[in-house]
Amino acid sequence: MQAAKPAARKNTQSHAVRYTVASIAKYVTLIVGALAALVPIIVVLFASLKTGAEYGSTGALTPPSNWLNFDNYVKAFVDGKMMVGFVNTIIILIVSIIGATFTGSMIAYILSRFQFRGKKLLLGAFLLATLIPSVTTQVATFQIINDLHLFNTRLAPIVLYLGTDIIAVYIFLQFLDTIAVSLDESAMLDGASYFTIYFRIILPLLLPAIVTVIIIKGVAIYNDFYTPFLYMPKSSLQVISTALFKFKGPYGSQWEVICAAIIITIIPTLIAFLSLQKYIYNGFAQGSEKG
Amino acid sequence: MQQDHAEAAGHSADFRKGLRQAKGTGRLSPSVERNVMPLFKPNNRFRSLFLFTALRSEEGYAAKDSYGGVEVSYRNQRILIIACFTIVPLALLVTFAYLPVVNMFRYSFTDWNGYGKTFNYVGFDNYKSIFTDPKYFSVFKVSLYYFFATFVQMGLALYFATILSFKVRGKNFFKGVLFFPYLLNGVAIGFIFLFFFKPGGTFDTVLQALGLDFLIQKWLLNPNIINVSLAGASVWRYMGFNFIVFLGAISSISKDIYEASDIDGANRWHQFRHIILPSIKRIVQLNIILSISGAISAFDIPYIMTGGSNGSNTFVIQTVDVAFKYGKVGLASAMAVVLLFIVVIVTLIQQLFVKEEK
Numbered sequence: 001m002q003a004a005k006p007a008a009r010k011n012t013q014s015h016a017v018r019y020t021v022a023s024i025a026k027y028v029t030l031i032v033g034a035l036a037a038l039v040p041i042i043v044v045l046f047a048s049l050k051t052g053a054e055y056g057s058t059g060a061l062t063p064p065s066n067w068l069n070f071d072n073y074v075k076a077f078v079d080g081k082m083m084v085g086f087v088n089t090i091i092i093l094i095v096s097i098i099g100a101t102f103t104g105s106m107i108a109y110i111l112s113r114f115q116f117r118g119k120k121l122l123l124g125a126f127l128l129a130t131l132i133p134s135v136t137t138q139v140a141t142f143q144i145i146n147d148l149h150l151f152n153t154r155l156a157p158i159v160l161y162l163g164t165d166i167i168a169v170y171i172f173l174q175f176l177d178t179i180a181v182s183l184d185e186s187a188m189l190d191g192a193s194y195f196t197i198y199f200r201i202i203l204p205l206l207l208p209a210i211v212t213v214i215i216i217k218g219v220a221i222y223n224d225f226y227t228p229f230l231y232m233p234k235s236s237l238q239v240i241s242t243a244l245f246k247f248k249g250p251y252g253s254q255w256e257v258i259c260a261a262i263i264i265t266i267i268p269t270l271i272a273f274l275s276l277q278k279y280i281y282n283g284f285a286q287g288s289e290k291g
Numbered sequence: 292m293q294q295d296h297a298e299a300a301g302h303s304a305d306f307r308k309g310l311r312q313a314k315g316t317g318r319l320s321p322s323v324e325r326n327v328m329p330l331f332k333p334n335n336r337f338r339s340l341f342l343f344t345a346l347r348s349e350e351g352y353a354a355k356d357s358y359g360g361v362e363v364s365y366r367n368q369r370i371l372i373i374a375c376f377t378i379v380p381l382a383l384l385v386t387f388a389y390l391p392v393v394n395m396f397r398y399s400f401t402d403w404n405g406y407g408k409t410f411n412y413v414g415f416d417n418y419k420s421i422f423t424d425p426k427y428f429s430v431f432k433v434s435l436y437y438f439f440a441t442f443v444q445m446g447l448a449l450y451f452a453t454i455l456s457f458k459v460r461g462k463n464f465f466k467g468v469l470f471f472p473y474l475l476n477g478v479a480i481g482f483i484f485l486f487f488f489k490p491g492g493t494f495d496t497v498l499q500a501l502g503l504d505f506l507i508q509k510w511l512l513n514p515n516i517i518n519v520s521l522a523g524a525s526v527w528r529y530m531g532f533n534f535i536v537f538l539g540a541i542s543s544i545s546k547d548i549y550e551a552s553d554i555d556g557a558n559r560w561h562q563f564r565h566i567i568l569p570s571i572k573r574i575v576q577l578n579i580i581l582s583i584s585g586a587i588s589a590f591d592i593p594y595i596m597t598g599g600s601n602g603s604n605t606f607v608i609q610t611v612d613v614a615f616k617y618g619k620v621g622l623a624s625a626m627a628v629v630l631l632f633i634v635v636i637v638t639l640i641q642q643l644f645v646k647e648e649k
Contacts, residue, residue, distance in 0.1 A: 106375075
């Protein structure tokens with residue numbers, strides 16, 4: 001490496017050549033990386049548009065003969081009762097996100113704006129909870145959900161998302177630090193109550209943080225498989241993950257139908273990603289700083 | 292119909308019977324009666340409100356100086372808002388984050404089956420069987436595959452993040468494509484890779500097209516290879532996340548530093564080695580440590596794809612099976628406690644890194 005430096009200076013021509021080679025290598029690796037990310041999904045799209053016979057006779061990389069053959073999609077959507085999955089997912093998503101926004105911002109408001117005895121303990125309790133990986137405690141959580149008669153209800157995942165995923169509290173706490181306390185104080189001089197300050201000043205100013213929470217929580221809840229699988233086995237309560245998982249047994253040999261179901265699951269994610277790209281990148285970059 | 296689903300969820304017949312019994316009698320287990328219910332009884336809620344009131348009244352006067360004449364009403368409001376805004380989040384946190392941990396520790400010293408009304412305390416027997424019976428502890432070596440995959444994942448993420456932080460054509464396209472897999476549904480990813488690795492599937496077809504037929508394996512049936520395949524799927528899933536975090540960190544480095552180094556004749560490697568790497572070292576370390584606890588608790592992908600068969604069983608899959616399939620909640624709790632300890636230790640190391648940074 002040290003030898004390379006003077007050599008490059010001595011001969012600018014070789015430097016230029018090396019630069020072009022590096023540039024080609026750069027694009028080659030980028031294209032290989034993009035293909036590695038896309039090919040597994042694209043072949044699923046191909047297979048989902050093929051007829052049963054066509055699927056059996058063509059290779060995975062062969063495009064479908066008719067790009068508008070949506071028979072598998074109809075079959076997957078109707079037979080797999082995916083509508084039920086979407087409805088349940090949306091209900092759980094909306095209630096959990098609204099709940100997390102309120103509980104998270106309320107406790108963050110208290111912890112960032114008030115001094116009281118036991119505050120450190122309270123803050124510590126919320127921070128420490130992130131150390132507990134929820135997958136390890138399911139064994140005992142199950143008994144609690146069961147004893148509260150929440151098993152096989154939509155409330156089970158909702159209360160678990162609210163109680164164990166503390167990331168919203170972090171994000172709000174971080175963001176509240178950037179909102180000047182003088183705003184609160186001037187509102188108090190005007191005689192505003194703490195409740196008014198929270199609803200009229202804090203909550204509206206938290207909007208960018210709320211967007212982050214919606215994205216991080218939304219992705220996590222839409223993609224969560226284990227919580228609904230364990231706590232809502234009833235078929236009328238299936239969410240999109242568990243609806244998709246059920247294709248595994250009965251459709252084992254009909255990959256073209258399973259592939260259609262996979263694509264149906266991916267479409268909402270793709271739409272959300274394309275329309276909210278900027279917020280999504282920022283959201284995850286922010287969420288990762290919680291440490 | 293319903294029974295089928297309960298079975299699909301891995302609940303044993305005995306377990307379901309126990310559940311029905313518990314529902315029939317409408318009685319809660321004594322542990323829950325003691326630990327959970329008080330939180331929901333109104334008299335206790337008021338007691339905690341009272342506690343807050345008592346707590347506040349001592350410090351209430353401290354606010355006097357800062358808020359001048361309005362301190363009295365604000366003092367009462369303070370008490371009210373602290374109590375109102377704390378009670379729900381705190382009740383949720385205690386019930387669903389801390390109580391399970393406490394119960395888990397307790398169960399780990401018992402032979403409880405998950406639904407019986409009685410159980411015996413068995414001391415450290417459950418822990419003994421975990422550490423002495425190779426059947427239970429040996430699955431930790433499966434974590435090693437995911438652990439090594441972590442480094443591949445970090446390397447790729449770092450490489451692409453570095454390249455894309457410089458001027459590149461189609462930057463946004465590549466950024467989006469590399470990140471997108473991270474957003475996908477876990478079950479969809481599991482199925483995508485079942486399709487990818489199945490005999491005659493995508494991977495075999497690609498290898499054939501490249502003339503590499505001799506490399507074709509039974510990717511998900513050969514116990515020697517299955518964990519490599521599954522760890523590969525895991526890299527595909529999580530690389531995008533590390534990539535976007537690294538990209539964010541790299542793009543916060545000031546442009547002037549690159550320009551100055553260009554004048555000094557530094558090439559891209561020098562810039563990476565001496566500018567980029569030092570400034571994102573911490574965040575790389577953090578991500579590696581996070582990924583280690585991820586590797587130890589690998590669950591989604593192997594569970595959805597293989598259910599832990601053919602030697603792909605991970606510690607978490609095993610814990611879940613022991614608890615919900617075989618009804619050994621005592622033993623499963625002990626396994627979960629062991630896992631919790633490992634993850635907490637790893638996370639504490641991470642916290643130390645963060646402290647050092649500050």
